[in-house]
Each structure stands twice: as structure tokens, then as C-alpha cells.
Amino acid sequence: MPEELSSELEREISEICNKIAKSHGLSDEVREELYGHLEDKALAYIGGDESLSDADVALLVKEHFGDQSNLKAMLGEIHGSRKFSFADELTYSGFGGNKADDFWGVFIFPWKKANRFLYSAYIAMGTELLVLFILGTLQIVNLFVEADLPVSGWFWGGFSFLSVFMGVIFYLTYLIVGNKVDKERGGLRKSAELQDDCMFIHGALESPGIAQIYDGKLVLTPLVSDQVTIPLSDIESIEERHWYNGSQYWGDNVYFKLNVRDKGSRIGFAVSRPAPWRQALGKKWVPGTN
Amino acid sequence: MAVLGMDKNQKELVGASTDIVILGVLAEEPNYGYMIVKRINEVADGLFTWQEGTVYPVLHKLEKEKLVRTQWQTADSGRRRKYYYITAKGRKALEARTARWNEFHGMISRLMEVDYA
Numbered sequence: 001m002p003e004e005l006s007s008e009l010e011r012e013i014s015e016i017c018n019k020i021a022k023s024h025g026l027s028d029e030v031r032e033e034l035y036g037h038l039e040d041k042a043l044a045y046i047g048g049d050e051s052l053s054d055a056d057v058a059l060l061v062k063e064h065f066g067d068q069s070n071l072k073a074m075l076g077e078i079h080g081s082r083k084f085s086f087a088d089e090l091t092y093s094g095f096g097g098n099k100a101d102d103f104w105g106v107f108i109f110p111w112k113k114a115n116r117f118l119y120s121a122y123i124a125m126g127t128e129l130l131v132l133f134i135l136g137t138l139q140i141v142n143l144f145v146e147a148d149l150p151v152s153g154w155f156w157g158g159f160s161f162l163s164v165f166m167g168v169i170f171y172l173t174y175l176i177v178g179n180k181v182d183k184e185r186g187g188l189r190k191s192a193e194l195q196d197d198c199m200f201i202h203g204a205l206e207s208p209g210i211a212q213i214y215d216g217k218l219v220l221t222p223l224v225s226d227q228v229t230i231p232l233s234d235i236e237s238i239e240e241r242h243w244y245n246g247s248q249y250w251g252d253n254v255y256f257k258l259n260v261r262d263k264g265s266r267i268g269f270a271v272s273r274p275a276p277w278r279q280a281l282g283k284k285w286v287p288g289t290n
Numbered sequence: 291m292a293v294l295g296m297d298k299n300q301k302e303l304v305g306a307s308t309d310i311v312i313l314g315v316l317a318e319e320p321n322y323g324y325m326i327v328k329r330i331n332e333v334a335d336g337l338f339t340w341q342e343g344t345v346y347p348v349l350h351k352l353e354k355e356k357l358v359r360t361q362w363q364t365a366d367s368g369r370r371r372k373y374y375y376i377t378a379k380g381r382k383a384l385e386a387r388t389a390r391w392n393e394f395h396g397m398i399s400r401l402m403e404v405d406y407a
Binding site for chain 1: 343367
């Protein structure tokens with residue numbers, strides 16, 4: 001067994017003992033007793049008198065290897081990742097991207113849990129109101145011109161059912177995609193300067209995802225397809241739009257179409273709170289679009 | 291007392307017999323905290339491992355109950371350590387608790403002999 005600990009180790013052990021003993025107002029005798037135990041333990045490890053269990057080894061290996069989330073994010077930037085099967089890609093491209101666009105444009109993100117029920121209710125109610133308006137109009141027209149327009153009970157019931165059905169489908173879509181976004185978000189780098197849920201757009205592909213800015217880079221992580229990293233300095237200009245591919249972006253939602261050096265302008269992302277992104281992306285706006 | 295490597299039921303079983311275990315170790319020979327834990331781990335033979343620091347609240351409780359007494363002295367390492375000695379009261383308590391444990395063990399053994407099939 002070695003004779004003495006290094007001053008660094010002595011300091012570490014003292015700190016542990018101080019935290020336990022002093023912070024609770026325990027006596028110096030208790031502190032000295034605890035210090036003695038830790039000193040013996042440390043000397044035994046160094047001298048080889050104390051063996052390491054598998055659990056000890058796993059602890060050391062994990063501790064020395066570094067933070068797993070950060071490492072995953074760093075490797076992801078370099079290698080990208082193929083996260084889903086082809087069937088998954090079809091599903092998410094269909095549901096998360098096009099279906100949402102087809103109905104109401106992109107207003108379904110951010111993918112917060114609270115939004116799922118809320119927006120589903122909006123969809124169902126909105127559709128129901130539309131049905132009521134149409135059928136109400138038909139009823140009135142019928143009264144005046146006796147046109148025998150289709151306003152039977154089955155007709156009404158069918159459309160009402162369709163409204164509820166659309167709401168349920170929307171909720172399920174949002175639930176599936178939202179859970180995937182939540183999971184994806186959990187694996188990303190935690191220390192981004194700016195982060196938001198987004199709609200990732202690359203050519204014809206639209207996918208829910210997460211946009212981040214850190215270390216002078218824009219990092220777009222779609223659910224479908226590989227992560228894209230763009231140095232901010234490579235973004236030559238930005239167009240700000242409120243529509244894409246025939247879909248309207250309602251409310252505050254904005255689509256940023258990026259013109260990237262050597263990569264063209266087929267990539268972009270849409271967010272629901274554009275102000276911080278405008279600031280972070282810098283003044284590269286194409287005239288007339290912002 | 292905190293142990294590692296056991297499920298909840300096993301931990302409860304060990305927790306209930308902590309006093310007996312420590313008094314038993316001290317009945318073999320007086321010792322200080324680090325060596326007490328080391329001896330327990332030797333006897334446990336891989337069944338469990340103590341979270342070592344948690345031995346001290348138990349030792350201090352036993353001292354308050356006057357089942358053990360303490361004395362600072364120089365260990366083999368040449369360093370000052372607080373040694374624990376079992377007292378006469380501690381030996382009686384160890385006998386009584388051991389007897390109760392053996393009764394309990396006997397009851398369990400008898401129950402295990404029953405054919406539950």
C-alpha cells in the first residue's frame with residue numbers, strides 16, 4: 001500500500017468529507033473518521049489491495065468516455081444517420097408532411113403535447129362548421145326554389161361523421177409524429193443557441209424536424225432523411241415565404257428558403273416563431289421577401 | 291443501510307439484520323469503519339456490496355445505545371483511526387438478536403418443508 005495520497009486526492013477527499021460533515025454541523029471527530037475511511041479506500045485502490053468490480057469498471061469507463069448526448073450529436077453531424085426504414089419514410093412523409101399541408105397548410109407545429117388535442121379539435125370543429133354552412137345554405141335554397149337538393153338526414157350525418165373522423169385522424173397523426181419529434185429532440189445537442197420544432201424542406205421532401213443553431217452552424221434534423229449541417233457563413237441569401245409547394249403557412253409560421261453556396265436553394269425550414277431566427281440568421285434577406 | 295446489487299426484498303432483509311452483522315464483526319475483533327465494511331464484504335462473498343459510507347450512521351447509533359464503545363488509536367497503517375469495541379451490553383444484544391434470527395430462520399425452514407404442490 002502506498003504511503004501517502006497526492007495533494008489532489010487529499011483535496012478531493014476533504015471536499016467530500018466537508019460536504020457531509022460540515023454542512024450538517026457534525027463534529028470534527030466525525031469528519032476525521034470519514035476522511036480516514038476515504039483515505040484508506042483510495043490508498044487500497046492505488047496499491048491494488050482493493051479490486052475493481054465490474055460495476056466499478058463500468059462506472060469509470062462511462063465517466064471517462066464523456067457525455068453521451070453530446071457525443072451522439074457530434075457524431076451525427078459528421079456521419080448523419082439513417083433513422084427509419086423505407087416504410088417509416090413513406091408513413092412520415094405522407095402523414096407528417098403532405099397530409100398536414102393538404103388540409104390546412106403548416107400550422108401543426110411546434111409538436112407540443114398540448115397542441116395535439118387543441119389542433120385536432122380545431123380541425124373537427126372547423127370542418128363541422130363548414131359542413132353546417134354548406135348544408136344550411138342548401139336548406140335555404142331548397143326552401144325557396146324547391147330544388148330537391150341533397151339535404152337528408154343521412155347526408156348531414158355522413159358529413160358530421162367525416163368531421164369527427166378528420167379530427168381523430170389528425171390527432172393520431174400528430175400523436176405519432178409528435179412522439180417521434182420528442183424522442184429525436186431528446187437525442188440532440190443540449191447547448192444550442194437557438195432551437196425550435198420545424199418543418200424541414202429539401203427539394204420535394206417535407207418532414208417534421210428540429211432546427212438548431214450552434215457553433216456558427218444551422219443544423220436541421222428531420223424525422224425522415226439525414227441531418228443537414230450548414231455553416232451560417234455558407235448561407236448566401238434567404239427568402240422568407242408564407243407558402244410552399246401549394247400550401248399556405250398560416251399565422252406566424254414562416255418558411256425560410258435558403259440559398260446555400262455550392263448547394264443551391266432547394267433547402268429550407270419553416271418555424272412558428274420567426275423573429276429569433278431572423279436575428280440569428282443575420283441580414284441575408286432577398287429584397288422584397290422580408 | 292444502503293446495499294448494492296440486490297432487489298428490494300433482499301435489501302429489506304439485509305437492512306433488518308444490519309445491527310447483527312456489524313455486532314457480529316466486532317465480536318470477532320475490534321476494528322474501524324473501513325475494515326468493518328471490508329470484513330462484511332468478505333463474508334458476503336459477492337452476495338451484495340455495502341455502500342460503505344452508510345456504515346457510519348449505524349455505528350454511531352450503536353454507540354449511542356452503548357452497544358459499542360470507541361477509541362482512537364493507531365492502525366497497522368500507522369494512521370489514526372476510530373476503533374469500535376463491542377461492549378458487554380452489545381454482546382448480550384447480539385446473543386438476543388441472533389436467537390431471534392435463528393427462531394425466524396427455523397420457522398422459514400419449517401415452512402419450506404411443506405409440499406406446496
